[in-house]
Amino acid sequence: DGGITQSPKYLFRKEGQNVTLSCEQNLNHDAMYWYRQDPGQGLRLIYYSQIVNDFQKGDIAEGYSVSREKKESFPLTVTSAQKNPTAFYLCATKLRTANQPQHFGDGTRLSIL
Amino acid sequence: DQQVKQNSPSLSVQEGRISILNCDYTNSMFDYFLWYKKYPAEGPTFLISISSIKDKNEDGRFTVFLNKSAKHLSLHIVPSQPGDSAVYFCAASARETSGSRLTFGEGTQLTVNP
Numbered sequence: 001d002g003g004i005t006q007s008p009k010y011l012f013r014k015e016g017q018n019v020t021l022s023c024e025q026n027l028n029h030d031a032m033y034w035y036r037q038d039p040g041q042g043l044r045l046i047y048y049s050q051i052v053n054d055f056q057k058g059d060i061a062e063g064y065s066v067s068r069e070k071k072e073s074f075p076l077t078v079t080s081a082q083k084n085p086t087a088f089y090l091c092a093t094k095l096r097t098a099n100q101p102q103h104f105g106d107g108t109r110l111s112i113l
Numbered sequence: 114d115q116q117v118k119q120n121s122p123s124l125s126v127q128e129g130r131i132s133i134l135n136c137d138y139t140n141s142m143f144d145y146f147l148w149y150k151k152y153p154a155e156g157p158t159f160l161i162s163i164s165s166i167k168d169k170n171e172d173g174r175f176t177v178f179l180n181k182s183a184k185h186l187s188l189h190i191v192p193s194q195p196g197d198s199a200v201y202f203c204a205a206s207a208r209e210t211s212g213s214r215l216t217f218g219e220g221t222q223l224t225v226n227p
Binding site for chain 1: 117119122145147149154155156157158159162164202204208213214215217218219220
């Protein structure tokens, strides 16, 4: 979606290294989310944040960390503790009002060599 | 526990015909349902949504039906076009759930043949 930028599009890292995925938005949305997609599966929630300086774990938070120092930015760090980090990572944003859809960036494909 | 399930991994239809994609859910607290369309290596694009107070919502060629008693929703695309070929995800959220987090189905690959 326009207004949500994920970078880079493709990322390669060696095993054992931490890597940070960027998500920036100019939609003025309060809430931001990180999902992971694996082949043949739906999206699974890693972390989410409803407001600056606050975030909560999703269903598969182990091995990941996030920060929310600015409203526009919600970076995701994939740590060496994540056992199977190779996946397609998607960032989403949403207005805090009820019954509003989440809007997604174009994703980052992370491959661990 | 798969709370949102799309039982058909794939669906193939002819151009101009109707496409019907189905989704079942188990959590009775879900009160807002969405459909997303996704192309490979791109993020999902929001298509249409429905609140639990309604049983139908229409937007152009797309109609979503909700059957709360059966915990079932469906997306109808009429007429189907080759550009509709993509993976379709249904998703659900519960107002009482912190953060309006979405639970996604596994997706259905729709192929529209010219």
